[in-house]
């Protein structure tokens with residue numbers, strides 16, 4: 306009798322476990338199809354063809370990320386952005402001795418990962434891309450207001466998205482996180498919209514000084530590039 310009850314209970318618990326597993330699988334397979342439409346804080350005009358919502362993120366799952374990357378790489382927009390980075394931004398950083406092949410670089414607001422890809426092509430192997438929406442294989446999800454990296458983890462923090470800073474929910478928080486994750490003496494390289502006052506941008510970075518600024522064209526959109534250097538100890542007078 307006792308043994309019979311135990312066997313029965315065993316059977317019941319196995320059945321319940323099976324039901325729970327099936328329910329979980331159901332949840333997992335459906336969770337990504339309920340997408341919320343709404344742009345990330347800095348949904349951009351210049352990256353319009355790339356996915357910017359979780360709906361797009363969900364529909365992307367059927368595509369092999371590497372095939373998709375190969376396709377994107379051959380698009381004129383991607384090539385223009387890569388060219389702008391490798392002929393304008395990277396050489397400046399190198400001349401200032403802020404970028405080397407061994408540098409660890411974080412690309413924030415990385416979109417589909419053009420900057421990460423351009424860094425790889427330029428021989429910088431250790432480049433990490435993050436954005437509000439993950440985009441494998443080059444970009445994973447992270448909130449720029451709360452970056453999941455240690456203090457001083459990177460030699461360079463780069464954003465080639467002109468709307469990233471000014472379109473951020475909290476620009477000062479965005480700036481503080483970029484500064485926190487870059488090492489002392491390292492660089493923050495930012496594209497900003499051309500009408501934005503440089504001193505306004507500089508004032509957001511409490512521990513860094515502007516090392517270079519110039520007007521650049523990133524795949525057709527006029528932007529200003531700014532390179533800030535995180536001071537070896539906070540000597541900035543403000």
Ligand SMILES: *[C@@H]1O[C@H](CO)[C@@H](O)[C@H](O)[C@H]1NC(C)=O
Pocket residue numbers: 499518519520529
């Ligand atoms: C960029 O161009 C604008 C005019 O379009 C000019 O006012 C500004 O000073 C330039 N910025 C830099 C850093 O050269």
Ligand SMILES: CC(=O)N[C@H]1CO[C@H](CO)[C@@H](O)[C@@H]1O
Pocket residue numbers: 489537538
């Ligand atoms: C150059 C220099 O003095 N750097 C120091 C700045 O402050 C940090 C932390 O407070 C030190 O770790 C650096 O050595």
